Amino acid sequence: MKAIVSATIETVTGDAIENGTILFDNTGILAVGEGLVPPEGADVIDGKGLFVSPGLVDAHTHLGVFVQGYPESMADGNEKTNPLTPQLRVIDAVYPHDPGFVDALSGGVTCVQVLPGSANVVGGQGAILKTRVDVVDKMVVQAPSGMKAALGENPVRVYGEKSNTPMTRMGSASLMRQALNDALNYREKKEEAERKGDFFEKNLGMEALLPVxxxxMPLRVHSHRADDIATAIRIAEEFQILYTIEHCTEGHLMAPYLAEKNVMAAVGPTLVGRSKLELKNKSWETLTALYNAGVHFCIITDHPVIPIDQFIVCASLACHAGLPREVALKAVTLWGAEHLGIADKVGSLEAGKDADIVLWDGDPLDARSHVLKTFIDGEEAYSLS
Structure with missing residues (x-):
């Protein structure tokens, strides 16, 4: 058993506990509170003057598939040969020795969703991983975690240059509808064959879309511009499927509508320049507008677009832009876990949850603070010293 004592503990679900203690081991968090006495034999860390937070949860990254230091020609995030590739599984491309995983640990990030890129209208299945480096299958929290899809500039640019569909936003939307409709027809034919006892040849792409x-399983739709966000919602409602909006760059231009539709949004990367047309309205205002409208959101890095070790800096800048401190901290912990559907395991410091814990030498939302130690499943995965 390990114990961090006399620290300021940011549980995220309640007020910070001054002079608090957290007890944990590899089975999870055992207790959090004031006045707890570590049992004899516990490995005790003196947290006086230090802060403890949940491990950060980044709900949208490309860790291990756009490997740092590798040329673009060797990136594994986009299969640019067909705009509809639901059969792809990102787990088959994750390189666990991408330096980004160690960077994540040094920044207090303990859990991430890795997604395929956004070249294809339907790009394949994502995976949720812990960031402690291991055989990738041992890092998995959940796979698949969602079906990546994309609207907007990227599929149009990739396939328009080849004079293939999609060349327009209409083309992207039609392909997305076609893929979902094909999956419905496939299911009907499969069920009919099963009723009759007939042989039925499986199609891996259609099988991958059945959970959608x-x-x-949600469709996780890359959508920056307001019209693309609206199209994603429209198609999801037509087919009555679960979905999330990934990026939501112009969400502040339609925040009441997103609230009305109960949208879950992953917002970012905001700590970047306006590198393409659909980012021209990128603003830190997006976060405050969504919060004020009551939209569920989390902050993301889209690593390597924003280096993942700067994830907490994004939350700090969100505070600078007017987001309440406690909200900014939730947006990189609990709300990211809720976006991924794993809040029963991670995202806050509560007894029974995974012992993914970060020890800081100051307020986590002060950009001058450092991560001293990162624990994943109760084991030390990173130490500054």
Whole structure:
């Protein structure tokens, strides 16, 4: 058993606990509170003057598939040969020795979703991983975690240059609808064959889309511009599927509508320049507008677009832009976990949850603070010293 004592503990679900203690081991968090006495034999860390937070949760990254230091020609995030590739599994491309995983630990990030890139209208299945470097199968929290999809500039640019569909936003939307409709027809034919006892040849792409049309797995739709966000919502409602909006750059231009639709949004990367047309309205105002409208959101890096070790800096800058401190901290912990559907495991410091814990030498939202130690599942995964 390990114990961090006499620290300021940011549980995220309640007020910070001054002079608090957290007890944990590899089975999870055992207790959090004031006045707790570590049992004899516990490994005790003196946290006086230090802060403890949950491990940060980045709900949208490309860790391990756009590997740092590798040329673009060797990136594994986009299969640019067909705009519809639902059968792809990002887990087959994750390189666990990407330096980004160690960077994540040094920044207090303990859990991430890795997604395929946004070249394809339907790009394949994502995966949720812990960031402690291991055989990738041992890092998995959940795979698949969602079906990546994309609207906007990227599919149009990639396939328009080849004079293939999609060349317009209309083309992207039609392909997305076609893929979902094909999955519905495939399911009907499969069920009919099963009823008759007939042989049925499986199609890996259609099989991958069945959990989407059956509302067992969300479509995670890359959408920056307001019209693309609206199209994603429209198509999801037509097919009655679960979905999330990924990026939501112009969300501040339609925040009441997103609230009305109960959208879950992953917002970012905001700590970047306006590198393409659909980012021209990028603003820190997006976060405050969504919060004020009651939209569920989390902050993301889109690593390597924003280096993942700067994830907490994004939350700090969100505070600078007017987001309340406690909200900014939730946006990089609990709300990211909720976006991924794993808040029963990670995202806050509560007894029974995974012992993904970060020890800081100051307020986590002060950009001058450092991560001293990062624990994943109760084991030390990073130490500054």
């Amino acid at each position: 049309i059956e509302k067992k």
